[in-house]
Amino acid sequence: MVPLKRRKVFPSHAGNTGTDSSGEKVSKFPQVVLFLLERKMGSSRRDFLSQLGQKKGFQVEEKFSESVTHLISENNSGDEVRTWLDSQDGGRGRTAAHLLDISWYTESIQAGRPVEILDRHKLQEQQTDEAEVVMFSVPSYACQRRTTLDNHNTVLTDALSLLAENAELNDEEGRGVAFRRAAAVLKALPKAVTDMTQLRGLPCLGEHSLRVIKDVLENGASSEVESTKHSERYKALKLLTGIFGVGAKTADRWFREGIHTLHQLKDSGHSLNRAQQAGLDHYDDLNQSVTKAEADTIGEIVERAVLAVLPGAQITLTGGFRRGKLTGHDVDFLITHPEEGREEGLMTKVVSWLESQGFLLYQKITRNSYLEAKDGPARSASNMDRFERCFSIFRLSKVEKKGAKQPETLTENDVKTHAQENLKTHSHTSSQIQRVSGEEEDGSERKQPAGFRPWRAVRVDLVVSPISQFGFALLGWTGSKLFERELRRWAGHERAMSLSSHALYDNKQSRYLRVMTEEEIFAHLGLEYVPPSERNA
Known part of the structure; x- marks a missing residue:
């Protein structure tokens, strides 16, 4: 057989236009410098052309x-080309280069020279009176920005947040962070985005995020987001990770085994650990929002428990509620004592008190494992801090309003009274246990609305910090998660420091910086202090 001749492949190099007698590369048309955009063209076709x-x-x-x-x-x-240009380093959306269709290029190759640029060769752009467009400018790091709960771009940020969540569910942390940072930029803007030109030069807006934003602005929704939202995999992973104690890797393994629903999980025969079983048992409650009033009620109970075993201790509500949110998915409390060392062993006593009063449906305590090293803080295996903590599920009694068909949400005025009622409801006298079970003291069954249960399950995290680390702990547990990530990134990249929920270490001076307040931490980092209500990145 005669072997087929191999097609000669020409290497692709910038400016490979031939050589002169001295071997130097030359161009027949030095006034014309071309660039072929690979987007939608593909790398192979781009190389060939x-x-x-x-x-x-x-x-x-x-x-x-x-x-x-x-x-x-x-x-x-x-x-689309302008959007791509905006995503490049330096934001070259305003380049003076001609934006041309491939037809001009192929006609020029056929003619052996650059042909005249006609209207049909030019890419069509939406005409915008830039004098009427409000241009935005924000700092690069989220910790430099003030982000309140007043979000003017909810539709855009919700779309990006869903893609971030999907990336995280698929163990793609880098993509997730990229979408989170893009959403954080939009949350910090003082007005709604109405035109893509407003985003030119803004940080953290990559090509993918810009494409999603453009799709939403032009069509009211992103086709990619809608497709993701309705995909079987996304719905299943979101459902399964909604179980307390189940992470993305476990959910992915179950999904690959064909488990897509809670019923399928229950019927699968899988052996669940204590946390997962509790999460499955109380799934509906734990995936229902917790109100600020409910958080305050739990705070009253936790405060009574803490002060009962350690007078003088301090309890602070942290997380989203400290940032001003009215609802959340769980409730976090930070506990300390003004005298260093008095907090040791506190968690076990608090949990025992809460269990004795019938408040806990589930609890797991982790010991304090933080130790300062002379050469600086060692990198933790995860982003979790090392304080003594209790991950718990609270049993919180509901309040019934007279004449109401369903129990109503607590108001601020109900908080103190309701906390006292919780304490009475959960004590271990026989008559009070009857009240919890729905019986009157005479043994008759109390009439309740159909399907009514006099209590609900709520996720509660308790954290104990030494007073010397309280400022760091308060900052770390207030959030938001992205704000904290950006603080650590700023500390490392801009100040040569290492920040955690335990300490601030100066790598240049090789020493820990002692502080007592959040304000002092911001000062050491060279940042203007941002109050909790403006950390909603």
Whole structure:
């Protein structure tokens, strides 16, 4: 057999336009510098067309730069190309280069020279009166910005947050963080985004995020977000990770085994650990929002428990509620004592008190494992801090309003009274146990609305911190998660420091910086103090 001739492949190099007698590369048309956009064209076709143009004497660049005079694309609109330009380092959306369709390029190759640019060659862009468009500018780090709960771009941030959640469910942390950072930028803007030109030059808005934003602005929704939202995998992983004690990897393993619903999990015969079983038993309650009033009620109970075993201790509500949120998915409390060391062994006593009063449906205590090293804080295996903590599920009694068909949400005025009622309801006298079970003192069954249960399950985290670390713990447990991540990134990249929920270490001076308040931490980091209500990144 006669072997087939192999097609000669020409290497793709910027400016490979031939050589002169001295071997130097030359271009037949030095005033024309071309760049072929790979988006929608594909790398193979782009390489082929680049080689073809170079053989004809055109200068075709591998990377886009300010020297490019003609940007060529295929099946892209002018707005899509501008979006791509905005996503490049430096935000070159305002480049003076001609934005041209591939037809100009192929006609020029056929003619052996750059042909005249006609209207049909130009990419069409939506005409916007930029004088009327409000342009935005924000700092690069979320910890430099003030982000309140007043979000003017909810539709956009919800879309990006869903894609971030999907990435996290699929163990793609990098993509998740990228979407979270993009959403955080939009949350910090003082007005609603109405045009893509407003986003030029803003940090953290990558090509993918910009594409989603553009889709929402033009069509009211993102096709990618809608497709993700209704995908079987996303719905199943979100459902399964909604079980307390189940992470993304466990949910993924169950999904690959064909488990997509709670019923399938219950019927699968899987052996669940204590946390997962409690999470499954109380799934509906734990996936229902907790109100600020309910959080305050639990706070009254926790305070009574703490002061009963350690007078003088301090209890602080942290998390989203400290940032001003009216609802949350759980309740977090930070506990300390003004005298260093008095907090040791406190958690076990508090949990015992709560259990004796019937408040806990589940609890797990982790010991304090933090130790300062002379050469600075060692990198933890996870982002979790090392304080003594109790992950728990509270049994919280509901309040019934007279004449109401269903129990109503507590109001602020109910808090103190309801906390006292909880304490009475959960003590271990026989008559009070009857009240919990729905019986009157004479043994008759109390009439309740159909399906009514006099209590609900609530996720509660208790954290004990030494007073010397309280400022760091308060900052770390207040959040938001992205704000804290950006604080640590700022500390490392801009100040050569290591920040955690335990300490601030100066790597240049090789020493720990002692502080007592959040304000002092911001000062050491060279940042303007941001109050909790403006950390909602």
